[in-house]
Amino acid sequence: MSFTRLVTIVGFAGIIAALFALEFLARRPGSKIPTGGQWLGYIMRSRAGRVLVLLGWWWLGWHYFAR
Amino acid sequence: MALRVPPQRRNPDHPMDAEPGRARHWARIGLGFVAVASYAWFAAFARPFSGAALISVLIPGAVIGALAYVWPPERIPPPDKVDLTGMSFWVIAIAALFEWEASAFRDNTRTWHPSLTDLINPLLSSHDVKSAAIVVWVMAGWGLVRR
Numbered sequence: 001m002s003f004t005r006l007v008t009i010v011g012f013a014g015i016i017a018a019l020f021a022l023e024f025l026a027r028r029p030g031s032k033i034p035t036g037g038q039w040l041g042y043i044m045r046s047r048a049g050r051v052l053v054l055l056g057w058w059w060l061g062w063h064y065f066a067r
Numbered sequence: 068m069a070l071r072v073p074p075q076r077r078n079p080d081h082p083m084d085a086e087p088g089r090a091r092h093w094a095r096i097g098l099g100f101v102a103v104a105s106y107a108w109f110a111a112f113a114r115p116f117s118g119a120a121l122i123s124v125l126i127p128g129a130v131i132g133a134l135a136y137v138w139p140p141e142r143i144p145p146p147d148k149v150d151l152t153g154m155s156f157w158v159i160a161i162a163a164l165f166e167w168e169a170s171a172f173r174d175n176t177r178t179w180h181p182s183l184t185d186l187i188n189p190l191l192s193s194h195d196v197k198s199a200a201i202v203v204w205v206m207a208g209w210g211l212v213r214r
Contacts, residue, residue: 002178002179004179004180005178005179005180005181008167008179008180008181009186011167012167012183012186015163015164015167016164018160018163019157019160019161019164022156022157022160031153032150032152032153033153033154033156033157034146034149034150034153034154034157036157037143037214038145038146038149039149039157041143041144041214042146042148044145044211044214045145050135053211054131054132054135054208054211054212057131057204057207057208057211058124058128058131058208061124061127061128061201061204061208062124063184064184064187064191064200065110065111065113065120065123065191065197065204066113066115066116066121066124067115067116
């Protein structure tokens with residue numbers, strides 16, 4: 001495996017780990033960081049936000065399962 | 068000797084008397100999971116870029132969309148506001164993910180700069196993994212509909 005490929009993979013893994021860490025930190029009592037569900041819910045308060053988020057969800061499924 | 072309480076004297080607030088409702092609730096959840104898992108199992112057979120694959124994601128999308136707008140479930144109340152500083156951490160992490168993906172896509176060298184899709188596709192080549200991923204995707208959609 002080339003060094004560049006390794007750096008790319010480590011970069012992705014680090015970012016994904018950071019997202020999981022954020023969710024974990026958000027669930028601590030008194031945390032000011034919103035959980036993923038909370039900020040998605042905040043965006044989905046409006047009809048437009050709801051449509052956008054659901055379209056994004058569907059696009060992810062199309063991208064990984066239909067392509 | 069156990070006494071059987073006649074139905075008309077049941078207290079719906081008592082946990083023992085509420086058991087039939089709870090059992091029905093869990094039965095519905097179990098049936099729903101079995102239905103989704105069965106659908107995911109067959110959907111995972113679809114070849115990429117085929118009509119069947121497109122239809123296999125259109126159907127859950129249509130069902131989730133219909134649930135969201137025609138038969139909406141009880142929604143989890145959203146927060147009135149989110150802390151900007153806390154939210155900025157999410158924005159930074161997601162922006163970094165998009166940037167890393169975009170740089171890999173721009174470099175267009177799968178060997179040296181694979182995109183996230185290039186890394187995930189070999190995992191999804193397994194039927195079991197792809198089925199499980201479809202189940203997770205559909206459950207995520209249901210979670211979003213409840214938000």
